[in-house]
Amino acid sequence: MDSVKHKLIKFRNSKAFTPLLALIFLFIFNFFYIDGFFQIEIKDGRLFGYLIDILNRGAPLMIIAIGMTLVIATEGIDLSVGAVVAIAGAVAASLIGGEMQITPAGEIVYETVTTVxxxxxxxxxxxAVFGMxxxxxxxxLKIPAIVATLILMVAGRGVAQLITKGQIITIYYEPYFVIGQGYLLGIPVAIFIVAAVLLIVGLLMRKTALGLFIESIGSNDVASRYIGIKEKQIKFIVYIFSAICAAIAGLIITSNVKAADANNAGLWMELDAILSVVMGGNSLQGGKFSIVSSVIGALVVQTLTTTVYAAGITPEVNLVIKGFVVLIIVILKSDIFKEKLNLLVQRGDRV
Incomplete structure (x- = not known):
């Protein structure tokens, strides 16, 4: 009995507790108010349903949240991921090209500039260059992260517009669609991409010293420097990785919509990514982190968005709801709330 109680207390104090609780709450709500929310159908050997859509549509956010977690763990922030999403999509679309041509025989062919x-x-x-x-x-240069990445957040979207010449580049080359619309064993390819990124990062963080170095820098970068940790190199690496994660998300998004839109691709995704990381129990002050918890936080954000759309609520209300969620998270993480919660728990144990 004591062992079970100890495990429950340990789980309650874990970073995954809050996002899982929020996810369960949303699932319960959808069970009663959204018809067929848990229903999964197989059509043409592919899985369809709200749950599959949440995983599929949430794949770009989950990947960005993974990269953002490492940046925040070093007590940094990356506001440029949305712009990098647009840049990566613009680069890929420009190189793929894909003009539709009709041959004299009446056949439709697609011309591409290069291969996928x-x-x-x-x-x-x-x-990666922008991450550098x-x-x-x-x-x-020791520029505060919020200022340094704000520069690219503004200028980066302009770079994407220059690449696309201010136009929406339509992609016709079907092999490129596999990234965002393809299926493998009946499951969207995007989900496998998330799993691969999560596995690789998880192994690097837990099977090498890199994870400990990142936590050490986030906890105290000065002390880390004195004990021999190369603080500059670690921070340099995490921003590169964050940009690469944003690029992968950009490829999925452009493949999914079959176009590169420099104005709207990745718009405000940096805020959703930060919300996912914070909802995952990770502190903005750096230090210990949990990538899995951030991914769960991203699932909460995507589930919330899907719930709003499925319930027939206007998309504008979604922003208000997200703001309300942020307020709740801030309250739950406040020292005063934690102190009162601990007092209630202690009183309950006495009773």
């Missing part, structure tokens, strides 16, 4: 692997690699490399820019400003 080359376009994907180019998008990732360009994103953020990392350089933060680690070497």
């Amino acid at each position: 692997p080359v376009a994907v690699l180019a998008a990732l490399v360009v994103a 820019w953020n990392g350089f400003l933060v680690s070497s």
Whole structure:
């Protein structure tokens, strides 16, 4: 009995407790108010349903949240991920091209500038360069992260518009659609991409010293520097990784909508990513972090969005609801609330 109680207390104090509680609450609400929310159908060998849509549509946010978690763990912030999403999508779409042509025989063919692997690699490399820019400003020039990444947040979307020449680039090349619309074993490919990123990062953080270095820098960067941890290099790396995660999300989004829209792609995704990380129990002051909890937080944000749309509520209300959620999270994380909660728990144990 004591062992079970100890495990419950440990789970209650874990970072995953709050986002899981929120996710369960949303599921209970949808069970009663959204018809067929838990229903999953198989059509043409593919899984369909609200739950699959949440995982599929939430894939870009989950990937960005993974990168954002590492940045926040170093006591930083990356406001430029939305702009990098637009840049990566613009680069890939420009290289893929894909003009639809009709041959004299009446056949429809699609002309492309380059292959999908080359376009994907180019998008990732360009994103990594912008990540280096953020990392350089933060680690070497010591510019506050919120200011350094704000520069790219504003200028980056302008760069994306320059790449697309202010136009929406439509993609016709079908092999590119596999990234965002493809299915493998009946499951969306985007979900497998999230799983791969999560697995790779999880192994790097827990099977190497990198995770400990990041937590150490976030807890006390000065002390970390004195004990030999290369603080500048670690911060430089996490901003590059955050940009690469944003690029992967940009590829999924452009593949899903079959177009690159520099104005709207990734718009305000940085705020959703930060909300996901905070909802996952990770502190904005850096230190210990949980990538899995951030992914669960992203699922909460996407479930909330899906619930609003499924309930027939206007999209504008979604922003108000997110603001209300942020308010609740801030209250739950306040020292005064935690003290009162601990007092109630102690009184309950006495009774």
